[in-house]
Amino acid sequence: MFNTEQPISLDDQIVLMKRYVTFRQRKKMRDFLEYAGYFRASRYGKYLLSYVHVFGNRADTKIFLQLYEFDKQLRLLLFKYCKKAEIYFKSALANAVSLKVGDAGFYLDQQYYTPTKSENDKLKRNKNKNYFDNVFFPDLKDREMNLRKNQLKYPELKEYRTGGSRQNNTLPIWAALSYFEFGTVVMMYSYLRGDLRKEILKYAFRQHGYKKETTKQMDTWLDAVRNLRNYCAHHSMVVGLTSSVVIPDKKDDVHVLLNNTNLYSRLYALKKILREQDSKQLAVDLEKLIRKTKLDIYAMDILPANWKELYDNILPL
Secondary structure (H helix, E strand, O other): OOOOOOOOHHHHHHHHHOOOOOOOOOOHHHHHHHHHHHHHHHHHHHHOOOOOOHHHOOOOOOHHHHHHHHHHHHHHHHHHHHHHHHHHHHHHHHHHHHHHHHOOOHHHHHHOOOOOOOOOOOOHHHHHHHHHHHHHHHHHHHHHHHHHHOOOOHHHHHOOOOOOOOOOOOOOOOOOOOOOHHHHHHHHHEOOOOHHHHHHHHHHHHOOOOOHHHHHHHHHHHHHHHHHHHEEEOOOOOOOOOOOOOOOOOOHHHHOOOOOOOHHHHHHHHHOOOOOOHHHHHHHHHHHHHOOOOOOOOOOOOOOEEEEEEEEOOOOO
16 A cells, blocks of 8 residues: 655644644643654644634644643543443343353353344345354354463463363353453444343343333443543543434433534433443532633533533433
């Protein structure tokens, strides 16, 4: 593959940043670019440039660095709660399904999945089945095998290797999910049989009568949290985030989620998945972070001005 782009020096990067931010002291910008790099810095610069109408001109270095610091602290905070949601859902999936079917290794048995995802559209059914047969399920088996075989990386699983007391057992689901990426878990939930998908919701959220519609909504909430988690884990900018569609719960007021792809919609998804005490603490911690910053985050559309009111009105699943 041919590449026409040329490397740019640090001095050139400083000049390029003047497209987005006004500054006199090159040293401060040089120090930041030396740390963060031009591409990362330019994301924040472009975001600020879209709010010239707020500042009356291009933002200065002070606002630029404040935005970066707020985004960094926001990433750390959201990552903390994404991990809580991930751990809670992994535990619910492992416990609910293994207890229901009486099989700790159910995830390696095709009878517990619906490869078509029960789609009505023939093209979608075939696409889902093809992915399950040729990508997802083979990869799942490979992941389990690699966990048991890799003695150097996973010495704690020695009981499941040759000579171990459980060498003939597949790795139980609660152990496997401790190592599987969240994306694998999200995909696993999407392919599980409908009755088992509902069983997980009943186990995690202590309610009954969940419909297929709710499991479809959960797919989008899980995907939203997975996506947000990846942004945070890879230090990507979350301010101004636009991502996958979140389907609202029909029990909620229609005004609770007016934009289903923005950063606030990720908060909506988190509240639906987190335990009640964690979802409440997330709002408390986020309010503290917002109070600490000197940025006008509402003028910059980082969150709705009434986000807390909207968040409090999200009904538990």
